[in-house]
Amino acid sequence: xxxxLIIEYLGTNYCGWQTQRDxxxxxxxxxxxxxxxxxxxxxxxxSGRTDKGVHAKGQVAHFDTQCSIPxxxxxxxxxxxxxxxxxxxxxxxxxxxxxxxxxxxRKTYCYNFYVSEVARPILASTHAHIKxxxxxxxxxxxxxxxxxxxxFKGFMSVGSNKENTVRTIYSCKLTYDKTDDTYAxxxxxxxxxxxxxxIIAGTVVAVGAGRISSGEIxxxxxxxxxxxxxxxxxxxxxxxxxxxx
Numbered sequence: 001x002x003x004x005l006i007i008e009y010l011g012t013n014y015c016g017w018q019t020q021r022d023x024x025x026x027x028x029x030x031x032x033x034x035x036x037x038x039x040x041x042x043x044x045x046x047s048g049r050t051d052k053g054v055h056a057k058g059q060v061a062h063f064d065t066q067c068s069i070p071x072x073x074x075x076x077x078x079x080x081x082x083x084x085x086x087x088x089x090x091x092x093x094x095x096x097x098x099x100x101x102x103x104x105x106r107k108t109y110c111y112n113f114y115v116s117e118v119a120r121p122i123l124a125s126t127h128a129h130i131k132x133x134x135x136x137x138x139x140x141x142x143x144x145x146x147x148x149x150x151x152f153k154g155f156m157s158v159g160s161n162k163e164n165t166v167r168t169i170y171s172c173k174l175t176y177d178k179t180d181d182t183y184a185x186x187x188x189x190x191x192x193x194x195x196x197x198x199i200i201a202g203t204v205v206a207v208g209a210g211r212i213s214s215g216e217i218x219x220x221x222x223x224x225x226x227x228x229x230x231x232x233x234x235x236x237x238x239x240x241x242x243x244x245x
Contacts, residue, residue: 003071004094005030005044005078007059010085012125012236017050017059026050026086030061033081037074038067047100047107047243051195053235055126058089058242062100098245106170107192108242111185111201111233127182128237130205136176136183139208145217146172146187146200153224155200156193157232165224167191174204186241195232203230 007030015023019031027044034042046061069077074091082088113128114120120129146169153165169189176183185201203220206212212220212230220228 001066001071001093002062002064002096002098003074003091004098004100005061005063005075005091006089007046007061008057008087008089009055009059010125011050011053011055013085014052016052016054017046017048017056023052026059029082029086030078030088033078034063034065036081037069037077038065040065040067045100047104048192048240050238050240051235054238054240056240059240060100060104060243060245062094062098064096100243103245104191104243106188106190106244107240108186108188109192109197110239110241111187111197112182112237112239113185113201113205113233114180114182116181123182125236126239128201128234133210134205134208135210136174136208138210138214139204140174142204142207142214142217143172143174143185145214145221150221151224152193152196152221154220154226154229155196155203156226157195157199158226160194162193165193167193167196172200198233198235198238199226199229199231201230201233201237205233206230 009026014026017026019025019028030044042063044061044063071093075088078088113130115130115134149168151166167189171188173186187197207214
């Protein structure tokens with residue numbers, strides 16, 4: 001049977017989702033737990049890779065098994081074997097033609113940050129530290145320019161070999177939480193290029209700091225040149241929130 005998992009993890013201590021030769025990954029931890037629980041060597045396929053230090057609230061993955069454990073109970077069995085910074089939120093049987101990566105219709109990422117002269121240790125793992133100045137109203141003006149279908153080649157890290165760089169952003173929202181003095185940039189799209197959300201975040205921060213004008217965003221997108229956009233924001237602020245099928 002094929003089992004679908006919804007996974008939450010803090011990516012601080014991992015080299016990313018995908019198993020690598022050097023460094024421990026979230027995928028490797030889950031596959032080790034599955035080996036212990038089922039006795040099977042199983043590959044877990046996720047909706048997409050997350051980089052070193054990136055987190056997830058709603059990563060989706062699937063695996064195939066002949067184990068007799070009821071699919072709805074897999075999350076309980078796996079959580080007993082996983083480290084505390086990785087948790088399976090739910091598990092269920094799905095049809096054998098379901099694929100966590102290939103069937104994806106849209107993803108939502110959230111980039112979390114705060115603005116302060118002094119770093120806030122309690123937020124160090126989950127929020128990027130941005131030094132002033134940052135004008136929320138200035139930054140907010142540029143947000144709508146990212147929505148719609150665009151060629152986002154200029155918002156892809158150099159070295160990526162993706163040929164098709166056109167993506168559709170369904171919504172892009174910037175909010176401020178006054179209770180803990182933090183900001184959240186939430187981006188929903190049909191797919192993302194390598195480091196695309198982090199580069200969008202870096203560009204929005206640059207607009208808020210006055211280094212880029214909000215009116216320049218359409219020209220920056222149209223240029224398709226990485227050097228025109230803002231810097232790549234730190235990985236610690238990025239969370240994969242939701243994947244829809």
